[in-house]
Amino acid sequence: MKYNIPRGTFDILPEDSYKWQFLQDSFRKMATCFGYEEITTPIFEVAELFERSSGESSDVVQKEMYRFQDKKGREFALRPEGTAPVVRSYVENHLDKLSSRTKLFYLGPMFRYDRPQAGRYRQFYQYGIEFIGSNNPYYDAEVIAVAFLWLNKLGLNNLRLEINSVGCPDCSAVYDKALQEYYRPFLPKLCPDCVKRLETNPRRLLDCKVPSCIEFRKNAPSQMDYLDEPCKKHFSAVCDYLQAMNIPYTINPRIVRGLDYYTNTAFEIIYEGLGAQNSLVGGGRYNGLVEQIGGKSIPAIGFAGGFERLLLALEEEKIELIPPSKPDAYLVCVGDNTRLQILPYLNALRTKGLIVDYDPDKSSLKAQLKSAASSGAKYAIIIGENELATKTVNLKNLQTGEQIAIPMDEEYTINKMKN
Known part of the structure; x- marks a missing residue:
């Protein structure tokens, strides 16, 4: 029987894996430069964690979460996002207790039952940042800077940072009432999801993708008009910090995040060339989440982005990532008696960090040298019975054709190749 991959998932094949490795390593370096440390959480958690953090009325909980029961009947879920697990671990x-300010980053797969399309999968890979410990608006700007500067460093030019404030619980409650009053006359024309959202989470109407609902939101009231003075001051300071960092931004009062725990700053980094699925990064403040899931009242902010859309953006701008390294050397073995005896030397070269190719299925000198040339290796290391007897190897430069005899010593071989 032939088996196919589940819908909405994909294999990362060897020909593409170096791109993923490059991006992960690059993100790690950028996050580390800003003082963030890596954290890894399980891919499944108790389902209640996401119900409490994301909100029971959110699309993630209602429609997209992969749930399952273990053998004891306990409810678990594959993680649909990374923030709640990180905060749970915190x-x-x-x-x-280790520090008043905690800087964390993560990489890994997330899972949502969604309609697969370009840049959106049911198993997808995220990178993210979580800063926990201060309400200083500087950290809002710093978190944004990690994402924006990293994407810019990768070579992406068509980026647009959009920011908004969704307010604190007090002023957002007033805004929710204003949205309900605005949308209520359109209730018969709203999609079924938005009819439910109007009572449970009216701000989610601003994020609906149904064409008729999009039309109604054009004249909807703006959250910016309902911010109280502390929220206005915080948002203004975030903008000042971004300007000081020379990070361009656009204020978009329609930005709402898909999860209920966001407060104050909300932002997205848009890539212009990807059509509808054009958000590379999304994030914001979640000052109430730590307390909500059992911790102290500690402010926090973070973001998450998907590698799949990032790769599409890089392809759109024809940005080539660094390909995998070619072999440093190709080991050519001549004579049946040498095949076992050269293995300690071969493994010693590899454990010292040298990329050495070797094919025991090829026996003739001519065939092995041909493979050595096609492998892209700079050197061929040729060993026959005479070399074994004298404890030497022939080091051949495949680009110049020059060949010299050197001692069969891995350190000497590596130094000679480097020089």
Whole structure:
């Protein structure tokens, strides 16, 4: 029987894996430069964690979460996003005792039952940042800077940073009432999801993708008009910090995040060339989440982005990532008696960091040298019975044809190749 990959998933084949490795390593370096440390959480958690953090009325919980019961009947879920697990770990492991400000980043797969399309999958890979410990608006700008500067460093030019404030619980409650009053006359024309959202989470109407609902939101009231003074001051300071960092931005009062835990700053980094699925990064503040899932009242902010859309953006701008390294050397073995005896030397070269190709299925000198040339290796290391007897190897430069005899010593071989 032939088996096919589940819908909405994909294999990362060897020909593409170096791109993923490059991006992950690059993100790690950028996050580390800003003082962030890596954290890894399980790919499944108790389902209640996401119900409490994301909101029971959110699309993630209602429609997209992969749930399952274990053999004891306990409810678990594959993680649909990375923030709640990181905050759970922060609370459970008392990371606040190590420092008043905690800087974390993560990489890994997430899962949502969604309609697969370009840049959107049911298993997708995210990178993310979580800063926990301060409400200083500088950290809003710093978190944004990690994402924006990294994407810019990769070579992406068609980026647009959009920012908004969704307010605090007090002023957002007033705004929710204003949205309900605005949308109520259109209730018969709203999509079924938005009819439910109007009572449970009216701000989600601003993010609906149904064409008729998009039309109604054009004249909807703006959250910016309902911010209280502390929220206005915080948002203004974030903008000042971004200007000081020379990070361009656009204020978009329609930005709402798909999860209920966001407060104050919300932002997205848009790539212009990807059509409808054009958001590379999304994030914002979640000052109430730590307390909501059992910790102290500690402010926090973060973001997440998907590698799949990022790769599409890089392809759109024809940005080539660094390909995998070619072999440093190709080991040519001549004579049946040498095949076992050269293995300690071969493994010693590899454990010292040298990329050495070797094919025991090829026996003739001519065939092995042909493979050595086609492998892209700079050197061929040729060993026959005479070389074994004298404990030497022939080092051949495949670009110049020059060949010299050197001692069969891995350190000497590596130094000679480097010089």
